[in-house]
Amino acid sequence: MSMSKEEKKDWRERGYQFTWGAFTAAGGIVAFALVIQAIINLTGIWTDDCDRSAWHRCGMSVLTDAKTGRQYLTTTGGGIVARAPK
Numbered sequence: 001m002s003m004s005k006e007e008k009k010d011w012r013e014r015g016y017q018f019t020w021g022a023f024t025a026a027g028g029i030v031a032f033a034l035v036i037q038a039i040i041n042l043t044g045i046w047t048d049d050c051d052r053s054a055w056h057r058c059g060m061s062v063l064t065d066a067k068t069g070r071q072y073l074t075t076t077g078g079g080i081v082a083r084a085p086k
Contacts, residue, residue, distance in 0.1 A: 041054040071083040
């Protein structure tokens with residue numbers, strides 16, 4: 001059974017609307033994520049004292065020994081070094 005020209009036009013219009021809606025939703029999600037990331041970077045949330053700024057993260061974290069209170073710097077590659085006093 002063949003579809004009529006009117007049915008083909010209706011399906012084409014539905015496909016167009018679906019595609020437009022999907023791209024609009026995806027664009028909204030990406031825009032929301034960019035806004036959240038900009039807020040995090042501008043406010044300095046989740047930065048520590050070894051970072052220069054939220055835009056220039058060093059990739060290191062500061063760990064404190066619970067028993068001695070001494071601080072250590074660790075890297076994402078697994079390196080660890082005792083932190084020098086200020």
